Amino acid sequence: MTEEKMPSFMRSLCMGRIEQDVLLPFPTMRDGDKEMLQGVAEALSSMLGAHEEDFRRWDREGEFPSEYIDELKEFGAFGLIIPEDEGGLGFGSMAYSRALQEVAKYDASTAVTIGAHSSIGMRGLKLFGTDEQKKRYYPKLSTGEMIAAFCLTEPGAGSDAASIATVAKRDGDDWVLNGNKLWITNGGIASFFTVFAKTDASKRGGMTAFIVTTEMEGVSVGPHEDKMGLRASSTTTVNFDEVRVPADHMLGEEGQGFKVAMKILNSGRTGLGGGSVGAMKKIIEMATAQASERKQFGQAIKDFGLIQQKIGQMVVDCYAAESVVTLVAGLVDAGHEDYAVEAAISKVFATEALWRTADEGLQVAGGNGYMCEFPYERMLRDCRINRIFEGTNDILRLFIALTGMNGVASELKELASLRKSIFSHPIKGFGVLSDYATKQAQLRTGIRAEGTHFTRLVPELAAYADSFEDATRELATATDRVLRKHGKGIIGKQFATRRLAEIMIDLFVWAAVMARVNDAIAAGADDAEQQREILHVFAGAATKRIRHQLRRIDDNDDETLKSVAAHAFELGRFAWDTI
Ligand SMILES: Cc1cc2nc3c(=O)[nH]c(=O)nc-3n(C[C@H](O)[C@H](O)[C@H](O)COP(=O)(O)OP(=O)(O)OC[C@H]3O[C@@H](n4cnc5c(N)ncnc54)[C@H](O)[C@@H]3O)c2cc1C
Numbered sequence: 357m358t359e360e361k362m363p364s365f366m367r368s369l370c371m372g373r374i375e376q377d378v379l380l381p382f383p384t385m386r387d388g389d390k391e392m393l394q395g396v397a398e399a400l401s402s403m404l405g406a407h408e409e410d411f412r413r414w415d416r417e418g419e420f421p422s423e424y425i426d427e428l429k430e431f432g433a434f435g436l437i438i439p440e441d442e443g444g445l446g447f448g449s450m451a452y453s454r455a456l457q458e459v460a461k462y463d464a465s466t467a468v469t470i471g472a473h474s475s476i477g478m479r480g481l482k483l484f485g486t487d488e489q490k491k492r493y494y495p496k497l498s499t500g501e502m503i504a505a506f507c508l509t510e511p512g513a514g515s516d517a518a519s520i521a522t523v524a525k526r527d528g529d530d531w532v533l534n535g536n537k538l539w540i541t542n543g544g545i546a547s548f549f550t551v552f553a554k555t556d557a558s559k560r561g562g563m564t565a566f567i568v569t570t571e572m573e574g575v576s577v578g579p580h581e582d583k584m585g586l587r588a589s590s591t592t593t594v595n596f597d598e599v600r601v602p603a604d605h606m607l608g609e610e611g612q613g614f615k616v617a618m619k620i621l622n623s624g625r626t627g628l629g630g631g632s633v634g635a636m637k638k639i640i641e642m643a644t645a646q647a648s649e650r651k652q653f654g655q656a657i658k659d660f661g662l663i664q665q666k667i668g669q670m671v672v673d674c675y676a677a678e679s680v681v682t683l684v685a686g687l688v689d690a691g692h693e694d695y696a697v698e699a700a701i702s703k704v705f706a707t708e709a710l711w712r713t714a715d716e717g718l719q720v721a722g723g724n725g726y727m728c729e730f731p732y733e734r735m736l737r738d739c740r741i742n743r744i745f746e747g748t749n750d751i752l753r754l755f756i757a758l759t760g761m762n763g764v765a766s767e768l769k770e771l772a773s774l775r776k777s778i779f780s781h782p783i784k785g786f787g788v789l790s791d792y793a794t795k796q797a798q799l800r801t802g803i804r805a806e807g808t809h810f811t812r813l814v815p816e817l818a819a820y821a822d823s824f825e826d827a828t829r830e831l832a833t834a835t836d837r838v839l840r841k842h843g844k845g846i847i848g849k850q851f852a853t854r855r856l857a858e859i860m861i862d863l864f865v866w867a868a869v870m871a872r873v874n875d876a877i878a879a880g881a882d883d884a885e886q887q888r889e890i891l892h893v894f895a896g897a898a899t900k901r902i903r904h905q906l907r908r909i910d911d912n913d914d915e916t917l918k919s920v921a922a923h924a925f926e927l928g929r930f931a932w933d934t935i
């Protein structure tokens with residue numbers, strides 16, 4: 357099987373198939389990247405470590421001084437993913453994600469400034485740019501002489517990105533751009549913008565991507581937004597007033613802007629994932645130190661079960677997040693094409709694992725956690741946005757389930773059309789029909805059909821592999837059942853869709869953890885047993901969550917809950933009081 361043809365793990369899983377080649381061997385960093393990264397991580401650590409007090413001040417002031425941005429430029433922080441012969445470090449996805457981990461340990465505003473530049477701002481150039489465009493902009497983007505930003509969101513178009521109102525009209529050799537973009541990260545410091553504008557008014561989502569620079573007349577930015585978190589990072593409006601953009605500034609093809617935007621976001625997800633993992637590692641470091649030093653009731657609070665439960669769970673969450681982000685980065689580096697669902701899962705899981713960790717870390721620190729003197733509260737504020745930007749986790753859940761189910765839906769569709777033809781040509785459709793029926797029967801009875809079980813895991817993981825396979829069969833039958841029940845109407849059944857998404861998220865993360873632990877055991881790693889314990893906890897909890905979600909497919913209070921919400925919407929307030 358060629359890399360390009362490797363199927364999406366989750367799409368296959370929804371049909372009951374386990375694509376071991378996607379998981380195993382668990383990806384490792386390219387040799388060249390590893391050596392380079394070691395040096396970069398150490399240098400980053402000493403540069404950022406020197407600013408720890410400054411980060412707290414800049415958060416309060418709500419802005420980075422320009423000297424600090426210059427320091428990042430001099431360091432080469434804006435050239436992480438730009439090829440070496442163009443002046444960058446040439447990092448692959450895994451090394452890039454790991455570098456952002458290091459940055460996020462110190463400061464999320466810095467991580468998002470670098471991330472918005474590399475993950476989304478200039479990624480369109482990397483993925484879709486012509487040789488000429490790359491030649492023109494790579495050198496400046498790599499030194500930070502030009503900082504990049506990604507301009508999609510507008511006042512009327514957030515999650516529904518296809519509804520943007522910014523327009524580009526062709527006029528001779530130029531496109532003329534008019535419109536306003538909202539909450540653009542790096543807006544105030546960028547001079548290179550990847551801008552999405554409507555070029556076909558007759559079509560929803562008929563948009564095109566353009567490279568726009570501040571050298572072009574009519575580009576302006578609004579004031580620095582005052583935010584809950586990431587306060588030092590620049591967030592502004594970016595406005596386009598009769599901006600003439602030469603036709604050779606188009607990114608990708610005319611009318612393909614929506615696809616360009618989605619590919620950029622998919623490809624850049626491991627940046628945010630890496631940042632989330634870095635912040636979790638820092639919180640675990642702070643919380644273990646705090647719990648070891650703090651004494652109450654005559655003993656260190658680390659000796660209390662409730663504190664141990666929190667720290668243990670943080671470690672499990674961090675290991676799981678790192679595993680899933682690394683697995684997806686490995687898929688990107690290996691040249692896989694079909695990883696959008698898996699990348700979305702890694703974003704949802706890593707950002708929520710960080711949120712839980714930041715919350716529990718603050719709890720371990722008690723009152724200290726609430727004081728601005730310590731970094732806990734800043735880290736909690738900073739990471740809240742991760743669940744909103746680059747696609748809200750709610751929208752991504754819908755995307756994960758609906759896209760994951762695609763394969764099953766097309767098989768069912770094919771089946772429906774074959775059923776019709778069977779009456780006239782009973783033999784023609786028989787093979788496919790019986791194939792599908794056999795597959796379904798195997799799933800229901802648990803018969804081990806080829807491709808539905810693990811054959812490459814070490815024997816020590818047999819029990820986890822068995823429960824994973826059981827859960828996979830349940831997912832496949834549940835997907836089939838839900839699709840048969842709702843058909844195309846599934847789009848409007850968000851309660852049901854979300855349940856399937858939760859199962860898919862748990863299964864993909866479980867698979868990532870299992871693959872990583874497998875390779876650690878196979879390699880005889882000294883700490884393999886500790887890693888197996890993490891798998892044990894994750895797999896046990898995931899199994900319970902999956903069972904719960906499966907039970908709720910048919911036995912739920914969805915309609916009653918909708919009725920409760922309808923009542924609140926009708927009144928526009930909470931209905932009751934005790935006076
Ligand atoms: C600090 C910050 C930095 C940002 N940086 C950038 C940037 O660099 N570039 C850029 O282009 N954008 C950026 N954004 C914008 C960000 O991507 C959007 O905020 C995000 O996409 C959500 O859009 P929205 O805020 O308009 O929420 P809305 O789309 O209005 O959503 C509001 C709520 O409704 C839910 N919802 C919406 N539609 C549905 C549906 N169909 N079904 C169920 N639930 C639904 C959402 O999940 C959400 O909970 C940034 C935002 C912030 C706050």
